[in-house]
Structures are given as structure tokens and as C-alpha cells.
Amino acid sequence: MSNLKITPLAIPDVLVIEPKKFGDHRGFFSETYNARAFADAGIDLRFVQDNHSYSAEPGTLRGLHYQGAPHAQDKLVRVLRGRILDVAVDLRRSSPTFGKWVSAEISAEAWNQILVPAGFAHAILTLEPHTELLYKVSNYYAPSHDFGIRWNDPELAIDWPISEDKVILSDKDAKQPFLKDVADLFD
């Protein structure tokens, strides 16, 4: 009996994972990652780096980011505190869903995680103050291959629940290219 509940999204390579939480009078315990349990569930990945980000204000948007081959990263994202809308965009040229996106709400309360495979661009929008992410990646940070696409690219038409005048972006993310300007980069 697996302690993992796995739900594929509309692009089925993107998965929402809910590890079991063992509650008692003291609080709770949960195995938030177990390589064998994940492999038994078909998620056989080797993660090499943990990342942790903190965003003070709701409406903070980080992304759309991806690392180009051969440094592409699978990402296993969970929220230690707060709530996010997590968005993944299929950048696999050969995929029938190239340029399509899926999203899921990931939160400490829901105790869920999202697996965004290599080949996808990834972004998060915080929905509460003081939101903290902890996520595993399957390839090391490679600044020379750290690329992005504009969060509000009209070709992607991501249904963000925030307006351009309210979103909080890094200078880098405010100037990311549009998909049409980088599409030939993808294999």
C-alpha cells in the first residue's frame, strides 16, 4: 500500500503528489520524499540539489524558468508555508502539447507537491504572504543555461489570477523573451 497519492494533470507528465501525513496528539509526521516509494510509483529520478525560496508578499511571481539541455531539471516542488499557483509549460518540441500549460495550487495546508519534468518551463505565483518553497532538482544550477519566457506571453495565454500592475517580478523576469523569439532553441 503506497503512502503516495499521485494525480496526473491535463499534461499527464506533470504530477501532483500527496504524501501521507501521520497525525497524532503531538502534531504530524510525513515522509515528504522517499526515492524507493517514488520509483515504485514510476517517478525514478535522482535529485542532486534542494532549493528554498521565500516570498514576503502575495502576488510574487517567479518564472517562467527552465534550464536548457544538457542541464534541464526535473523539479519536485512543495510549499512549507503559504500557498502558490504552480504553472508548467510544455517546451518539448516533439510534444503534442508543446506551448500548452497546466497549473495546480500547492500549499502547506494541502500537503501536496508538484513534479514538473525536465522539458517544461516553470513558474510560481504566491497566493499568501510569507510563502516558502522547498524544491528538489535533478540537475545542478547552470547559469549559462538558465533561460526564461515572459510570464504573460500572449501566445501561452496563462490564466494568471493577477494583473500586470499588481504582480511582483524580478527585473530579470520582467524582461524575459516571448516564446516566439526563442522557440527554435528547443529540441
Ligand SMILES: Cc1cn([C@H]2C[C@H](O)[C@@H](COP(=O)(O)OP(=O)(O)O[C@H]3O[C@H](C)C(=O)[C@H](O)[C@H]3O)O2)c(=O)[nH]c1=O
Ligand atoms: C535557481 C538558482 C538561483 N541561484 C541564484 C541566482 C540568483 O543570484 C539568485 C536568485 O535566482 P533567481 O532570481 O533565478 O531565483 P527565482 O526567481 O526564485 O528562480 C527560481 O524560481 C523558479 C520558480 C524556478 O523554477 C527555478 O527553480 C528558479 O529559476 O539565486 C543559485 O545560486 N542557484 C540556483 O539554483
